[in-house]
Amino acid sequence: LRALPLLVVGVVAATPFPARLWGKLKEKWAGISILEPVLMMLALILSIAAMVSGTYSPFLYFNF
Numbered sequence: 001l002r003a004l005p006l007l008v009v010g011v012v013a014a015t016p017f018p019a020r021l022w023g024k025l026k027e028k029w030a031g032i033s034i035l036e037p038v039l040m041m042l043a044l045i046l047s048i049a050a051m052v053s054g055t056y057s058p059f060l061y062f063n064f
Contacts, residue, residue: 006050 012018025032
């Protein structure tokens with residue numbers, strides 16, 4: 001249940017809709033192509049944060 005929002009975003013991102021929307025935005029605003037690397041880095045950081053958030057346990061050695 002915790003991964004449901006990520007699953008929904010993944011399903012929407014797998015369709016051609018985001019590519020068409022990005023293409024229309026590029027046609028409308030020429031300066032938006034500067035945001036592309038920034039958005040890619042943001043997606044990378046958010047995905048790493050999502051993976052790491054479920055793995056940290058401060059009492060890992062207490063269990064042994």
